[in-house]
Amino acid sequence: MPNQACFRSPGVAHHLHLGSVMQAVIENLLKLQDTELQTRRKVPDRDAIVAELRGKIPEPILAHYDRLRARDKKGVALLRHNVCTECHMQVPIGVVLTLMQGKDIQLCSNCGRYLYLPKEESPSAEPPPVPPKPKRKKRNLTETADVQ
Numbered sequence: 001m002p003n004q005a006c007f008r009s010p011g012v013a014h015h016l017h018l019g020s021v022m023q024a025v026i027e028n029l030l031k032l033q034d035t036e037l038q039t040r041r042k043v044p045d046r047d048a049i050v051a052e053l054r055g056k057i058p059e060p061i062l063a064h065y066d067r068l069r070a071r072d073k074k075g076v077a078l079l080r081h082n083v084c085t086e087c088h089m090q091v092p093i094g095v096v097l098t099l100m101q102g103k104d105i106q107l108c109s110n111c112g113r114y115l116y117l118p119k120e121e122s123p124s125a126e127p128p129p130v131p132p133k134p135k136r137k138k139r140n141l142t143e144t145a146d147v148q
């Protein structure tokens with residue numbers, strides 16, 4: 001089990017540069033997905049946009065994305081209220097925190113999609129979904145994450 005002890009580290013500034021790069025990659029990936037899901041009729045220059053976005057995304061990331069898309073799935077899932085919106089499984093708090101800090105790209109451990117944390121979480125937009133209860137007892141996620 002990965003150690004989550006470092007999430008309290010205040011060194012956010014330290015990660016800023018890397019974070020913004022990772023953030024840009026995942027944002028491009030989401031844009032790519034949105035564009036690819038459009039029809040050419042709706043977006044006449046779709047192919048050009050797709051080609052441009054693909055040029056900005058690192059190869060291994062594109063490869064994984066394409067594998068997911070080849071299975072007729074989305075490659076990127078939005079993360080809302082700590083839940084992957086594609087498979088509706090709760091995402092470990094360590095993953096959420098990494099995304100919040102923009103430190104790294106994270107995959108949903110259940111469906112394997114790239115997770116994208118939307119910047120503006122509008123609190124009143126929708127009620128938090130009730131995730132299926134995992135086996136272990138609910139732990140207080142707002143406090144220090146307890147690693148069993």
Ligand SMILES: [Zn+2]
Binds near residue numbers: 084085
């Ligand atoms: Zn998922």
